[in-house]
Amino acid sequence: MDKPTLQKIHNLIKPYIHRSPVLTSQLLNTLCEADIFFKCENFQKMGAFKMRGAVNAILNLTDEQKSRGVVTHSSGNFAQALSLACKDLDVKAYIVMPENSPQVKKDAVKAYSGIIIECDSNINARETEAARIQKEKGAAFIHPSNNDDVIHGQGTAAIELLEDYNDLGYIFTSVGGGGLLAGTILAANHFSNGCKVIAGEPKEADDAYRSLISGNIEKNKTSNTIADGLRSHLGDRNFPIIKEHVEDIIRVEEDDIIKAMKLIWERMKIIIEPSAAVAFAAVLKDKKRIKNKKIGVILSGGNVDLSNLPFK
Incomplete structure (x- = not known):
């Protein structure tokens, strides 16, 4: 997949999607000791990057x-x-x-x-x-x-982020089935100057982390995570991309996910779902690596059951 083809895909789907906003928070920048740019796919049509x-x-x-x-x-x-x-x-x-x-x-x-x-x-x-x-x-x-078409479509979120901010050091995403992560990697490879991609993953559904270690697609041993969108496993179309190019996969605890979700709700005044919070939870866990750098975070979605929140 080359850059002109990815750009063609982006142009093709533009009439049917929103160009989601990129938001910042000075308080969260101070907390992370970095400049964080949140690509808010919770504002996408139907509320998610998908x-x-x-x-x-x-x-x-x-x-x-x-x-x-x-x-x-x-x-x-x-x-x-x-x-x-x-x-x-x-x-x-x-x-x-x-x-x-x-x-x-x-x-x-x-x-x-x-x-x-x-x-x-x-x-x-x-x-x-x-x-x-x-x-x-x-x-x-x-x-x-x-699915290749799905992977390439998901990567357009990162294309937009990199069009707005072309000097990011890292982009953080969450990883479940691997479509967003693989698409983000392809976008970073073709639309940035060396931006690396890091994924956050719930420890309770850490098949991607274990797959990266073993070199083979592993299945989830548990799926007891509040990040319900991340309970699926990798596939043979996205795993080779992830295996070759991802910088790191950071596992986060359930309490980490809740903390990250609550911080964004409270400080940025926007609604994100637990699966989206996983990416920011990984940022919070990796502050040494990102210190003083410009970081992109893809907030994957905001479809939340308000009657069943993980915090009060």
């Missing part, structure tokens, strides 16, 4: 594929993204969601005209049900993170 990849994936389907609809499995944000993108582009969306997905995300999928099929709360159940629908309906399967 709108970017969903739109790009659908735009790259043939007319025949679009006529039969698409299917995915998702705990929430990609479910919403694909549903809204399909609504905008007049394509039917079948969405396989774990039964324990936050109700706020289920409600949003329905509001965007997505057809929800619930399943047990494990990856095997998700994949089995999606395969069944793919076979029965002839729908095109679009993976939430392990």
Whole structure:
């Protein structure tokens, strides 16, 4: 993937997405002893960065594929993204969601005209049900993170960040399925002067961290994290990019995630979800490396169940 192709992708999806703002906080800069630039994808359409990849994936389907609809499995944000993108582009969306997905995300999928099929709360159940629908309906399967078009679409958030601030030393993202991280790496490689990419990951779902060590795709041994969007595992399309280019993956505890989320709510007066807070939690844990540098942080989304917050 080269720079002109990534730029073409960005131009292609622009009519269907928001250019999300970049915000700063002097108090958080002082706390981190660095200049932090938050790319606020919580202000993206449907409230998360995943709108970017969903739109790009659908735009790259043939007319025949679009006529039969698409299917995915998702705990929430990609479910919403694909549903809204399909609504905008007049394509039917079948969405396989774990039964324990936050109700706020289920409600949003329905509001965007997505057809929800619930399943047990494990990856095997998700994949089995999606395969069944793919076979029965002839729908095109679009993976939430392990899909080249999705990966390239997700990278446009970092492209925009680097267009606004071209002298960043590091960009921090969260990592779950790996689409955002891989896309951010591609963007940094082609649109920056040596900016490195670091990921934050919940210790309770640390498959990416362990995969980087072993050199092979590992599966989650646990998924007991409040960062519900990061419970999925890496795939064969994004892991090679991550393995070769990521600077580091920093594991954070659940208390670290809550602290980071609360800081942003209180100090920046914006709503982010736990999965987004993981990236900033990694920044807070890595203050020695970032001291006196310019740092980008991609706040991946803001779809929160307000009746079930991790703090009071």
